[in-house]
Amino acid sequence: MAHDVYHARFVVVGGGIAGVTCAETLASECPEEKVLLITASNLVKAIKNYEQTSRVLETFDVEEQPWSQLEFKSGIQVLQATVSSLAAQEKVVYTSCGKHVHYDKLCICSGGVPKMVPGNHPLVVGIRDTESVKDFQNKLDHAERVIIIGNGGIATELVYEIEGCEVIWAIKDKSIASTFVDEGAAQFFLPHLNSEKQQAHQIVKRQKFSIDRCKCASSLNGFALGPDWAAGQCMKGVKQTSHHVFVKYEVEVSMVMSPEELAKAGLSCQTPDLFRKGNNKEEWPVYVQLTNNCVYGSDLVVSATGVTPNTLPFLPGNNFEVAEDGGLKVNENMMTSVPDVYAAGDVCSASWQLADLWFQMRLWTQARQMGCQAARCMAADIRGTTAPLDICFDLFAHVTKFFNFKVVLIGLFKAQGLGNDYELLLRVTKGEEYIKVVLHEGRLVGAILIGETDMEETFENLALNRTDLTPFKDHLLEPGIDIDDFFD
Numbered sequence: 001m002a003h004d005v006y007h008a009r010f011v012v013v014g015g016g017i018a019g020v021t022c023a024e025t026l027a028s029e030c031p032e033e034k035v036l037l038i039t040a041s042n043l044v045k046a047i048k049n050y051e052q053t054s055r056v057l058e059t060f061d062v063e064e065q066p067w068s069q070l071e072f073k074s075g076i077q078v079l080q081a082t083v084s085s086l087a088a089q090e091k092v093v094y095t096s097c098g099k100h101v102h103y104d105k106l107c108i109c110s111g112g113v114p115k116m117v118p119g120n121h122p123l124v125v126g127i128r129d130t131e132s133v134k135d136f137q138n139k140l141d142h143a144e145r146v147i148i149i150g151n152g153g154i155a156t157e158l159v160y161e162i163e164g165c166e167v168i169w170a171i172k173d174k175s176i177a178s179t180f181v182d183e184g185a186a187q188f189f190l191p192h193l194n195s196e197k198q199q200a201h202q203i204v205k206r207q208k209f210s211i212d213r214c215k216c217a218s219s220l221n222g223f224a225l226g227p228d229w230a231a232g233q234c235m236k237g238v239k240q241t242s243h244h245v246f247v248k249y250e251v252e253v254s255m256v257m258s259p260e261e262l263a264k265a266g267l268s269c270q271t272p273d274l275f276r277k278g279n280n281k282e283e284w285p286v287y288v289q290l291t292n293n294c295v296y297g298s299d300l301v302v303s304a305t306g307v308t309p310n311t312l313p314f315l316p317g318n319n320f321e322v323a324e325d326g327g328l329k330v331n332e333n334m335m336t337s338v339p340d341v342y343a344a345g346d347v348c349s350a351s352w353q354l355a356d357l358w359f360q361m362r363l364w365t366q367a368r369q370m371g372c373q374a375a376r377c378m379a380a381d382i383r384g385t386t387a388p389l390d391i392c393f394d395l396f397a398h399v400t401k402f403f404n405f406k407v408v409l410i411g412l413f414k415a416q417g418l419g420n421d422y423e424l425l426l427r428v429t430k431g432e433e434y435i436k437v438v439l440h441e442g443r444l445v446g447a448i449l450i451g452e453t454d455m456e457e458t459f460e461n462l463a464l465n466r467t468d469l470t471p472f473k474d475h476l477l478e479p480g481i482d483i484d485d486f487f488d
C-alpha cells in the first residue's frame with residue numbers, strides 16, 4: 001500500500017546517541033535532503049550543552065525526549081517502528097509493522113544487547129535501558145542478597161550504589177573494575193567498597209543523563225543508559241545495612257539453578273551457604289555455582305558481562321563482514337562492507353587501521369563521535385568527496401566516576417598491547433588521588449587519573465604531541481610542579 005512505503009535520501013536506524021547524532025548531523029550538513037530516523041523506542045536521546053574541553057576530551061548532557069521534539073527542532077522525520085529486516089541489494093528496510101523504507105544511504109545505529117550468563121533464569125537480569133533498571137529495582141526491593149557477575153562498568157557502579165542488601169561480586173580477574181582500571185587503582189578503590197556512600201564530595205565534570213520519568217512508561221527495546229544512570233535511583237534491598245560487598249576473585253559462573261535443579265544436581269550439602277536463614281532451611285529462589293565449585297543462593301543475579309552488538313535484523317540475506325565481537329565491521333568512513341550502508345555506536349566494530357593510542361570501547365562518547373563521523377562521511381559521499389577521520393579517533397579518552405571519584409582514562413591506560421616494553425610513573429595519595437602514567441620510549445602513551453588531579457589536558461597534549469619526556473620524567477608527577485614550565 002502506498003502509505004506504507006517511504007523514501008528518504010538518508011535513513012538512520014536507532015534513537016540512541018549514535019543514531020540521533022548521525023541524523024542531526026546529516027540534517028545540518030545537508031538541509032536540502034530528507035533524513036528519516038527509524039527507532040523502536042518512543043523516546044530518543046538528545047545531546048545538550050556539548051563542550052569540547054580540550055583537543056579530544058568533551059563533556060555533554062544527554063536528555064531523553066519524545067521523538068516529536070526532535071522532529072520539531074531539526075526537521076528530521078521520525079518513524080517509530082522496529083526494523084525487522086534489510087534487503088541491502090534493493091536498498092529497502094522493512095519494519096515489523098509492514099512499512100517499507102527505501103534509502104540511498106543507510107546508517108545502522110541499533111546499539112547492543114546485554115550479554116547474559118547462560119541459564120535463561122527469570123531471576124538473572126541484564127541492565128541496558130530504563131525498563132531493565134525498573135525491573136531490577138522491583139526485584140531488588142525484596143532482596144536480601146544479590147549476586148553480580150562481571151567486572152566492568154555496570155558491576156563497578158552497581159556495587160557502589162546498592163544498599164540494604166548483601167552483594168556477592170563474582171569477577172574473573174585478580175582485581176576489581178578491571179575493564180577500566182589496573183590493579184593499583186583497584187587497590188585504591190578497595191577501602192571504598194564497603195564504606196558509607198558519600199554525598200558527592202567533588203564536582204565532577206562529565207556527561208550527565210536525565211530521564212523524564214513519566215514519559216518512559218512504554219519504552220520498548222530502549223537505548224542504553226549512560227553516565228549517572230544509577231545515581232539518584234533507589235537501589236535498596238530489604239536490610240537495614242549500608243554496603244555489604246563480598247568479592248569473589250578469579251571465578252566465573254558454571255551454572256545458574258533453581259532450588260529444584262540444585263537438589264537434582266545433588267549439590268545441596270557442599271556448602272553451608274545454601275539456605276537463606278541457616279538452620280531454618282529457607283531456600284533461596286536462585287543459586288549460582290561458580291568455577292571454584294562454591295554455590296551461592298541469592299534473590300537475584302545481575303549479568304553485567306558486556307554487550308553484544310544488536311545486528312540481528314540486518315544480517316540475514318546480506319553480506320556484512322562481522323567482527324569477532326559480533327559487530328558490523330566499519331572502515332574509517334564508518335562504512336560497512338555492504339554498499340551504501342554505514343554503522344555507528346555499539347552495533348559496529350572499528351575495523352580500520354587504528355591510531356596507536358585509540359581503541360574502541362562501547363561508550364557514550366564514542367557513540368556520539370561515530371554517529372557524527374558517519375554522517376559527515378555520508379554527506380561527503382553524495383557530494384563525491386570524503387571526510388577526514390576526526391582527531392577524536394587519535395587518542396582514547398574517557399571521563400567517568402567510580403566510587404564517587406572522578407576517573408579519567410587516556411590512551412593505553414593499562415599499557416594495552418605494550419607487552420613489557422613500558423615504564424610506569426605513579427603518584428598515590430590514599431583516599432584522594434591515584435595518578436599513573438604509562439611511558440613508552442620516553443613518551444606518554446597512557447594515563448589513569450583518579451580524583452581531582454586537573455592534569456588531564458596536559459597529559460592529553462603530551463600524548464597527542466608525542467613529546468619526549470626523558471629529561472623530565474623523574475619530576476613529571478612531583479606535587480606542586482607545573483608541567484608546562486618544563487616546556488617554556
Ligand SMILES: Cc1cc2nc3c(=O)[nH]c(=O)nc-3n(C[C@H](O)[C@H](O)[C@H](O)COP(=O)(O)OP(=O)(O)OC[C@H]3O[C@@H](n4cnc5c(N)ncnc54)[C@H](O)[C@@H]3O)c2cc1C
Nearest residue numbers: 014015016017018040083111223224227345346362363364
Ligand atoms: C547501564 C549502563 C550505563 C552506562 N554508563 C556509561 C557511562 O557512564 N559512560 C559511557 O560513556 N557509556 C556508558 N554506557 C554505554 C553507553 O550508554 C552506550 O555505549 C551508548 O549509549 C550506545 O549508544 P548507541 O546509540 O550505539 O546505542 P543505544 O543507546 O543502545 O541505542 C540503540 C537504539 O536503536 C534502537 N533499536 C534497536 N533495535 C532496533 C530495531 N530493530 N529497529 C529500530 N530501532 C532499533 C533502540 O530503540 C535505540 O533507540 C552505559 C551503558 C549502560 C547499559
Ligand SMILES: NC(=O)C1=CN([C@@H]2O[C@H](COP(=O)(O)OP(=O)(O)OC[C@H]3O[C@@H](n4cnc5c(N)ncnc54)[C@H](OP(=O)(O)O)[C@@H]3O)[C@@H](O)[C@H]2O)C=CC1
Nearest residue numbers: 150151152153154155172179252304305306307362363400
Ligand atoms: N562508567 C562507565 O563508563 C560505564 C560504561 N558502561 C558501558 O556499558 C556497557 C555495558 O557494561 P558492562 O556490562 O559492565 O560491560 P563491560 O564491557 O564494561 O564489562 C563486562 C565485564 O564482564 C566480564 N565478563 C564477560 N563475560 C563474562 C562471563 N561469562 N563471566 C564473567 N565475567 C564476564 C568482562 O571480562 P573480560 O573483559 O575479561 O571479558 C568484563 O569484566 C559497556 O560497553 C560499558 O563500557 C557501563 C556502565 C558504566
